[in-house]
Structure formats: structure tokens, C-alpha cells
Amino acid sequence: MAKRQGRFVLKLENKPRIIASAAVVGPKEGQGPHSADFDHCHTDDYVGQESWEMAESVIHKDAIQRAIEKAGLTPLDIDMVFAGDLLDQEIASTLGLRELNIPYVGLFGACSTMALGLGLASLMADTSAANYAIASTSSHFCSAEKQFRYPLAYGAQRSPTAQRTVTGAGAAVISSNGQKGTPYVDSILLGRIRDLGIKDAANMGAAMAPAAATTIIDFMHDTGTTADDYDLILTGDLGMVGTTLLRELMATRENMDISKVHNDCGIMIFDMEKQDVHAGASGCGCSAAILCSYILSELKKGNLKNVLFVGTGALMSPTLNQQGETIPSIAHAVLIRND
């Protein structure tokens, strides 16, 4: 059963295991360095649908179905799903899950949603409230541009600090009694909202870095660990600017150099030099796609043994941003191990 460790960490003593995962991405992501790791790379942004929103929901559903299939289960076996995306009213998740008939919890944590969902699904599996629970998220470059920025065909220049929303989805199936040798969720930490006064919606990495720093520091304090105790501290998705700032914050606040063990999904998913993505990638689908493909596969193989996955989200509202409000951010941590 989950036990509180220190002030913020929840230790999951029954080792809920991530028995299967799947990632489905769009065309640009399919040209990136991790294309071979994804379960499927679409070549058409519309995925055969008539709107960007429907396209995203199809990708979301596809990731979930593939994960269920890989786990050797059917949707009927799944006790609950924690899903989220960036669109208003979580429509990509809702439409994606409409026909699957699984008890559904819609989450909003912006780009941190995968970590939040994974944490909650693991908690449910740990307490045996669920035999099988799913965490899934999605985002789509075009639906996000349409909702948060400009129409696609509008000729705007992007700031060098801007991050590109990933077209993609990831889903993970967590089991209360998975086999030994599969990665398990050791502990989770639900983040606190941080806002150091960043207003620039084209610099989300800067808005999120303090939340990531706070969550990582809280996690290390409660567990008595340092950067050396992890194979990988994986943030998602701070991009280039946020990564620089996080490392600086860790150095100034804790006198700790995390650069040797730290990587960021927003930098990993694209080729930063060739793919013209400015400061990197973002979106709920970014960390989900990287985690549910490459990272979990490396954990399964034993190449990685303990990964502190820190999902970071800029809880940005265009309305409040126009009212001159700053951008509140959050980061949730999930420690995934395999030993």
C-alpha cells in the first residue's frame, strides 16, 4: 500500500508494474531520431480524418489500443484510464475513449499530464483498486496551434524560445501484479504550482523550469537521494531554454550538477539541428511518446535501472495570458525502476 515518505513522496510498496506501452506519432516526429522506437509513425497529419481534433483523438485511441493489445488484454480488462490532452474539455481523450467503454478520468496537467496520469494509475494499481489501469495522453501540432496560437497557414515568425507541439500519443498499461523483470513505479510525487513571473507564452520552458526544480529537489530531499542515485532524470518537456534554466536552478539552489544524468523529452524527440524546431518540443504527447517507447524499452532491457520521470506543464490559459497574468507551472515526478 502507498505510504508517505517525507513530506511529498508517496512510496508504492506493492510495485505496480508497467506491463505494456505504445507510442504513435505524426510525420515530423517520424523523421526524428527516435522514429524506429515508436509503434507507428503516421505520414499524414490528418490521419484520414476531417479535422485536427478528430485526428488527435484517433492517434490517442490508437496508442491505447496498441498498448492493451501488447499487454495481451482487451479493453474489458481495463479497470480505469487516466487520460488527458491540451484541448479544451479534453476532447481528444474523450473522443478517443468514447467507444472503448473503460471507466475514464480526464486529467489536465498540460504537458505534465503523462506523469500525473502514470502516477495516479500506479497508485490505483498499488492499492489494488485497479487490476489494470491505463495512463495515456496526446497532443497534435495542428490542433494546438489552432487553439492556442494562429491558423496554420498564417505567416507568423516563431520566437527562438518557442517549442513545437508534438503530434503524438503514448499509453501505458499498469498492472497490480505484473511479472518480475518489467519496470515498476517505485514512488510518485504530486507537484506544487510554481510561478516566478514568466509571461511570455512563447517561452514555456522558462515558465516550467522552476516547477521542475522544486519537484526534483522535493523528491531528493524526501528520499535522501542525489543526482548520482539515478540513471536518468527525464524531464518532459522543458526544451533548450528550460533545460538550461533547470540545470542552473539546481546548481544555485542545491549546488548540484544534474547535467550528466539529465535529459529532456522536448530535446530528444526532434533533431535539434536539422528539424527547425527552435527551442525543442512540447505537448502532452511529447513526453508520453518518448516514455512509452524508448525509455520504457530501455528499462525493460535493463539498460536503464532507475529513471526519475518529471513531467512538466505550463498551465497556460490564452485568456489569462491576454489579461496580463503570468504562467503558473507544475511538475509531477514518477520514479520508475527495474531491478
Add this chain to the structure above:
Amino acid sequence: MASKNNQNQDKAYLEMTEKASPNSPIVKNCIKVFLIGGLICAFGELLFYLYGKCGFDEETVKSLVPTTIIAITAILTGVGLFDDIAKHAGAGTLVPITGFANSVVSPAMEFQTEGRILGTGAKMFAIAGPVIVYGCGTATLYGVIYFICSLF
């Protein structure tokens, strides 16, 4: 409007962010803006000359030139080429009438999925709207000043 509710503004962090955030390459951008913007204007001049040669009177030519450029922009926006050019051109395509045409056509296309009335119709001027509002406002003000001056 300043952020009234947020007491968390951390000056040290904002300075840190300033340092970590790369600036836009201003010199390179300005050169591209100058060349592409200039090219569009030169093209306008060429059209002006050609339409004149075709025997249209000057008033008609003054309508034909912008109409032609708007039509070309609309087509380039429609086939998805305009944003690729504007990515490099910046203000070079934004300031001439090309920018205005693109700002009307692009949301009209984007919101087609929400229908002709609430989608295309309602959202068509979402970007160009402020330009029209303040453009008409400024024109009216200018007209009043012009009228007052003409009295003396």
C-alpha cells in the same frame, strides 16, 4: 495590464531567463525583410507599369495592383506556400497588403471545420479585425483633422 495578483515575480529568475533565452537574429532578419519586402513592392511597381501599358487609366490601375497581389497571396496561402515564405520574410510579407490578405484567408481556411457561419464567417477576421477597427478609427480621425484644416 500588469499582473496584479501575482506576488511571485522573481527578479533574479527573470534576469536568468533573459540570459538563457536566445534572441531573434535581428540583423539577418532585417536583411531578409528588406529584400523580400522590397521585392514585393518592386513587383507592385512592375504591375503598375504593365497595367498602364495595357491601356487602363491610373485610377483603375490603382485598384488592379493591390487586387492582383491579394489574389496571389490568397492562392499562395491556400496551397500552403505563404507561411513558408513568411517564416523567412517576417515583416517583409506582413506589412504590405500580403500580410492582410493572408491574415483573412488563413483563419477562413482553418475554421472551415466549424462550418460556414460559426467557423469561416465568424473567425475570418479574428486576426485582421483589430487592423480594420483601428485602421478605420485612424482614418476617421485623420478625416476630421483634414476637414478642420480645410476650413482655413
